[in-house]
Amino acid sequence: MKNLQKQMLSEFQDESLFKKAESFGLEFLSQALDRNVYPTEEALENLSVFDEELPENSGNAHDVIDLLHKHGSPAAVTQVGGRYFGFVNGSVVPAGLAAKNLSIFWDQNTAMQVLSPIASKLETVVQNWLIQLFGLPERTVAGFVSGTSMANFCGLAAARYRVLQNSGWDFNENGLFGAPKIRVVTGRDAHSTVLKAIALNGLGKGNIEWVDVDNEGRIIPEQIPELDNHTILILQAGNVNSGSFDDFNSICKKAREQGAWIHIDGAFGLWAGATTQLKHLTKGFEHANSWAVDGHKTLNTPYDSGIIMCDDQEALMSSLHMSGGYIIQGKDRDGMYFTPEMSRRARIIELWATLKYLGRKGIDEMVTNMHKRSIQFANEIAKEDGFSVLNEVVFNQVIVQCETDDVTDKVIEEVQNLRECWVGGSVWKGRRIIRVSICSWVTSEEDISRSVKSLIKAKKIVDDQMSMLRS
Ligand SMILES: *Cc1c(COP(=O)(O)O)cnc(C)c1O
Numbered sequence: 420m421k422n423l424q425k426q427m428l429s430e431f432q433d434e435s436l437f438k439k440a441e442s443f444g445l446e447f448l449s450q451a452l453d454r455n456v457y458p459t460e461e462a463l464e465n466l467s468v469f470d471e472e473l474p475e476n477s478g479n480a481h482d483v484i485d486l487l488h489k490h491g492s493p494a495a496v497t498q499v500g501g502r503y504f505g506f507v508n509g510s511v512v513p514a515g516l517a518a519k520n521l522s523i524f525w526d527q528n529t530a531m532q533v534l535s536p537i538a539s540k541l542e543t544v545v546q547n548w549l550i551q552l553f554g555l556p557e558r559t560v561a562g563f564v565s566g567t568s569m570a571n572f573c574g575l576a577a578a579r580y581r582v583l584q585n586s587g588w589d590f591n592e593n594g595l596f597g598a599p600k601i602r603v604v605t606g607r608d609a610h611s612t613v614l615k616a617i618a619l620n621g622l623g624k625g626n627i628e629w630v631d632v633d634n635e636g637r638i639i640p641e642q643i644p645e646l647d648n649h650t651i652l653i654l655q656a657g658n659v660n661s662g663s664f665d666d667f668n669s670i671c672k673k674a675r676e677q678g679a680w681i682h683i684d685g686a687f688g689l690w691a692g693a694t695t696q697l698k699h700l701t702k703g704f705e706h707a708n709s710w711a712v713d714g715h716k717t718l719n720t721p722y723d724s725g726i727i728m729c730d731d732q733e734a735l736m737s738s739l740h741m742s743g744g745y746i747i748q749g750k751d752r753d754g755m756y757f758t759p760e761m762s763r764r765a766r767i768i769e770l771w772a773t774l775k776y777l778g779r780k781g782i783d784e785m786v787t788n789m790h791k792r793s794i795q796f797a798n799e800i801a802k803e804d805g806f807s808v809l810n811e812v813v814f815n816q817v818i819v820q821c822e823t824d825d826v827t828d829k830v831i832e833e834v835q836n837l838r839e840c841w842v843g844g845s846v847w848k849g850r851r852i853i854r855v856s857i858c859s860w861v862t863s864e865e866d867i868s869r870s871v872k873s874l875i876k877a878k879k880i881v882d883d884q885m886s887m888l889r890s
Contacts, residue, residue, distance in 0.1 A: 430480045433480070468486070501866040507717075512776060518768050529542070537768075554692070564725045585648040609655065655685075656700070688700070719858075789858060
């Protein structure tokens with residue numbers, strides 16, 4: 420042990436070790452605009468070098484970093500560039516990435532103020548900025564979690580606490596055994612993480628009162644059943660396929676008057692509420708009780724970054740409460756009261772840096788630009804034979820379809836093989852689709868045209884293969 424400690428002490432002071440890691444990272448970043456979006460087959464095959472037994476003896480830190488770079492960097496997906504359109508994955512705003520780089524050396528634990536005064540301060544500052552940016556009630560509080568999956572979980576935990584409290588039932592003490600019934604109402608196109616959060620909270624997917632949706636995946640307001648104060652209504656800002664928004668303006672005020680708890684899953688779409696041109700999409704969302712949103716999607720913070728915002732501090736804090744003899748209550752904010760975790764990394768630092776850098780106008784410009792590029796993509800691909808655009812491009816998602824499900828799937832596979840851009844597939848109204856999510860500040864007009872060309876090329880390859888098969 421003596422020798423290991425001595426070795427690590429020297430590595431602690433070994434600038435060349437950390438500079439090497441940084442320079443490898445910078446090498447990756449410098450190629451991000453040009454390199455193939457997805458790793459080559461060779462790079463993926465080489466990942467087998469990591470299949471080894473846990474080493475018996477301690478090694479050399481430089482060797483660890485060299486190995487990671489040699490076989491890890493080529494196998495990393497270039498989603499920080501401008502032509503990754505899979506899932507809903509953001510790039511990184513440079514100021515946020517650099518701030519993360521600085522803060523990794525601090526290695527802060529954000530559980531309590533006493534553990535990290537800087538994280539506690541920035542969480543308070545960002546909470547206030549978000550309230551102003553989205554125009555939410557002053558009393559709103561925010562918890563900084565890993566993503567919207569966890570934010571949805573927290574929002575529904577707070578909802579569960581409150582609606583049971585409305586019936587005089589203390590959930591923390593009594594749990595769900597023998598509890599008054601909780602109703603859960605949501606649209607047929609709710610995101611799968613909402614269903615997961617319903618299940619995790621013990622509410623039961625089988626108990627959901629489903630509301631029909633229109634062609635774009637929006638809840639039909641007239642179809643919402645009569646609500647009451649033991650009901651949780653879950654709405655959506657940004658359908659994961661079409662990007663559509665539920666009509667908060669006609670739903671929220673009324674639902675609130677009926678006493679329901681309203682939770683909005685706004686993983687990527689909530690940021691429309693921070694723009695001037697797209698703000699109409701979120702009109703009325705401020706009447707909800709809880710909102711889940713990601714930093715790592717539309718806002719382009721580094722992974723991972725999600726936020727639960729809640730206008731009912733007591734409900735959120737009660738549902739996530741913990742105590743213990745060794746806990747030191749801070750004078751100001753102790754982050755752990757707003758999240759399920761106790762120990763947590765200081766993701767607030769990148770989130771703060773990104774917001775501080777962009778400012779209101781920068782956020783507006785960045786998000787609006789994603790919308791503009793999405794319109795461009797839709798316009799360019801819709802002109803081509805054999806492709807059609809199925810959705811109204813209200814935000815950053817474009818749904819593209821070929822003649823048949825089979826052709827659509829084959830085109831996706833070919834596009835992925837070509838590695839000029841990356842798109843994934845999904846199902847929309849029972850048919851296979853190409854799902855395009857434009858979520859990177861890097862994406863330029865040229866990136867869009869280049870990517871559309873790659874889809875056309877892929878289609879030609881598929882068409883040729885199919886006519887060969889026929890002849
Ligand atoms: C991505 C997404 C989620 C899940 O968010 P994570 O950050 O991946 O946990 C939930 N809802 C919607 C609409 C999403 O797009």
